[in-house]
Amino acid sequence: MARPQEERPRKSVMDLDFSAEDLAFQAEARRFLAEAFPKDLREKQDRGEDFSKDDIVRWHKILAQKGWVAPSWPTQYGGTGWTPTQKYIWSEEQARADVLAIPPFGLSMLAPVLYTFGTEAQKQRFLPRIYNADDWWCQGYSEPGAGSDLASLKTKAERIAGDDGREYYLVNGQKTWTTLAQYADWGFFLVRTDPNAKPQAGISFLLIDMKSPGVTVRPIITLEGGHEVNDVFLDNVKVPVENRIYEENQGWTCAKALLQHERSGIAGVARSKRNLEKLRGMARTERSDTGGSLIDDAFFRRKLAELEIDLTALEFTELRTLAGESSGQGPGPESSILKIKGTEIQQRLTELALEAAGHYGAPHLLGLPHNQAAIGPFDARGAAGEYFNTRKTSIYGGSNEIQRNIIAKMVLGL
Numbered sequence: 001m002a003r004p005q006e007e008r009p010r011k012s013v014m015d016l017d018f019s020a021e022d023l024a025f026q027a028e029a030r031r032f033l034a035e036a037f038p039k040d041l042r043e044k045q046d047r048g049e050d051f052s053k054d055d056i057v058r059w060h061k062i063l064a065q066k067g068w069v070a071p072s073w074p075t076q077y078g079g080t081g082w083t084p085t086q087k088y089i090w091s092e093e094q095a096r097a098d099v100l101a102i103p104p105f106g107l108s109m110l111a112p113v114l115y116t117f118g119t120e121a122q123k124q125r126f127l128p129r130i131y132n133a134d135d136w137w138c139q140g141y142s143e144p145g146a147g148s149d150l151a152s153l154k155t156k157a158e159r160i161a162g163d164d165g166r167e168y169y170l171v172n173g174q175k176t177w178t179t180l181a182q183y184a185d186w187g188f189f190l191v192r193t194d195p196n197a198k199p200q201a202g203i204s205f206l207l208i209d210m211k212s213p214g215v216t217v218r219p220i221i222t223l224e225g226g227h228e229v230n231d232v233f234l235d236n237v238k239v240p241v242e243n244r245i246y247e248e249n250q251g252w253t254c255a256k257a258l259l260q261h262e263r264s265g266i267a268g269v270a271r272s273k274r275n276l277e278k279l280r281g282m283a284r285t286e287r288s289d290t291g292g293s294l295i296d297d298a299f300f301r302r303k304l305a306e307l308e309i310d311l312t313a314l315e316f317t318e319l320r321t322l323a324g325e326s327s328g329q330g331p332g333p334e335s336s337i338l339k340i341k342g343t344e345i346q347q348r349l350t351e352l353a354l355e356a357a358g359h360y361g362a363p364h365l366l367g368l369p370h371n372q373a374a375i376g377p378f379d380a381r382g383a384a385g386e387y388f389n390t391r392k393t394s395i396y397g398g399s400n401e402i403q404r405n406i407i408a409k410m411v412l413g414l
């Protein structure tokens with residue numbers, strides 16, 4: 001029997017019409033991005049160079065000074081209090097202006113854990129420094145034997161009394177795939193504090209100063225020749241007990257909450273829209289096998305159209321999540337849908353870009369040296385590297401196969 005109207009659970013309402021205020025905000029955001037993004041960084045980008053840590057921190061600080069670096073945080077800690085539509089406009093405008101993306105580790109992954117589970121002292125100590133990019137954070141979850149099956153992690157943390165009368169954890173183990181740990185001042189780590197408990201019950205969430213004695217970071221070079229990920233070795237690292245977030249052995253609760261934020265952030269809809277436009281531009285200048293312009297090739301057009309349709313569908317799913325977040329619902333297991341579809345689209349975009357770039361992409365493959373100015377369309381230069389690098393997106397943040405398992409269990413109830 002259908003429930004009476006008033007008993008039905010309320011759904012979050014999504015209003016996508018831009019009001020006069022939204023349009024004014026859009027104009028303000030567009031103006032700000034055009035004026036504030038440093039010229040030398042734009043030139044670097046135009047030359048196809050990678051951004052350094054200093055570049056990223058500089059842009060982060062400019063956004064922080066404007067008060068716009070952490071729109072999703074609660075306003076008491078520096079959030080903007082924007083409506084879902086304004087947040088949507090902001091991410092659209094950033095992608096449109098093609099400004100560099102701030103890494104998510106502190107701002108979008110650790111911060112929600114801190115303001116949800118941290119003590120007042122921990123919030124006071126770490127949130128302002130994350131906001132202002134005073135600390136660079138990395139994520140120490142995965143281990144050589146613990147990726148998809150994260151709860152089997154072995155890095156051990158034992159309580160010891162320090163000579164100074166304070167209590168510490170003595171941490172020993174190895175983390176792997178730790179993104180940009182070479183830049184990190186701090187890391188959030190999952191460690192085993194009770195080896196006898198059930199796997200998920202014996203884990204704690206620790207904040208570790210990466211300059212502590214016993215922390216070693218070793219590079220892993222990826223397929224396209226980049227240094228993005230690392231092994232991190234922890235050898236008798238002393239971590240004060242007050243650096244633990246939430247209860248001892250209850251770290252899995254924080255770990256799961258963080259992963260849901262990580263997954264919804266991976267979708268990257270606005271950037272994919274921007275990349276689709278770039279791809280369309282390249283297809284206009286490149287020729288197809290049949291001699292005409294690639295954009296007029298029926299097969300290529302069909303692939304572009306299919307991508308655009310999927311991207312539009314994903315955009316609406318993301319907007320529903322945003323609307324839910326603003327009415328107090330955290331991103332739930334549905335964030336797995338965003339992760340799967342978003343990363344598949346990113347990969348398909350790089351596949352089509354490589355197809356469009358053809359041999360113009362080749363000299364830059366694996367950073368091969370070249371003594372002549374590049375020929376061909378500008379966006380072809382990075383196409384091979386982007387193609388290889390983007391293979392990672394269906395693996396990190398929990399592989400897409402694992403996301404399908406989560407949807408089957410938590411969303412479909414199978």
Ligand SMILES: Cc1cc2nc3c(=O)[nH]c(=O)nc-3n(C[C@H](O)[C@H](O)[C@H](O)COP(=O)(O)OP(=O)(O)OC[C@H]3O[C@@H](n4cnc5c(N)ncnc54)[C@H](O)[C@@H]3O)c2cc1C
Nearest residue numbers: 139140141142147148177178179392395396397398399401
């Ligand atoms: C570029 C990059 C950056 C990363 N950055 C970080 C980081 O900063 N910090 C961090 O902690 N980790 C990071 N990771 C690690 C990432 O989270 C793991 O790689 C991921 O969780 C998969 O684990 P694994 O590599 O051990 O693969 P495995 O778990 O060994 O899986 C191997 C394959 O088996 C499949 N599989 C495994 N179990 C199942 C199952 N139950 N059902 C169906 N299929 C299954 C997987 O989908 C995968 O295809 C990064 C990874 C990459 C590639």
